[in-house]
Amino acid sequence: MTTLKLTLDTNCFINLFDVSSTTATSVETLSELMSLGRSGRVDIALTTRVESDLEQDTNPERKAGMLRHLRMMPVVGTVARWDTSRWDSGDMWASEEDERLATELQHLLSPGLSTEDKRYSNKINDVDHLVGHFKNGRDIFITDDDGILRKLEVLRTSFGIVVMRPAYALQSIIDAEAKNVRLEEDEHDSKANRTHKSRP
Secondary structure (H helix, E strand, O other), X not given: OOOEEEEEOHHHHHHHHOOOOOOOOOHHHHHHHHHHHHOOOEEEEEEOHHHHHHOOOOOHHHHHHHHHHXXXXXXXXXEOOOOOOXXXXXXXXXXXXXXXXXXXXXXXXXXOOOOOOOOHHHHHHHHHHHHHHHHOOOOEEEOOOHHHHOOHHHHHHHHOOEEEOHHHHHHHHHHHHXXXXXXXXXXXXXXXXXXXXXXX
């Protein structure tokens, strides 16, 4: 069975590690997903834009703690942007195809987005998360962001980007593993039957 590659959105990372939060969602489910990652049953990573999102935290103590946690996580690159990417971050210069993808995702998620928007950086980071996820050939983008989740069907059919809430992702993994076990058992039984029939 091929190991599923999961990409966590920033909100999931914060929900997991911000112990001071009273509004964190999906914490138990995310903890189970992390446990699957530690056991090698899934591959979990973040994109480089998580650091950019965390840098916007106005609480220096919380920000420092979250960045420490981030350094322990696998990170994949996305498209490079001036004033956002670091030279050693793993971000990549965008091809024409990458730029087109980023533009189309921006139009889908934040139509009419202006640099004057107070959340402009967050919204561009949302785009870059998805571009990085796609460029690195990862399987499921996991988020509790309702803005992204409202577009999950279009993201899947038009871009080939599968987006799920943590609970749906966990259940999909459990179902896939159970199906794989059944297939292996069926194959074993089939081989045993063929061996039995071939005996004189």
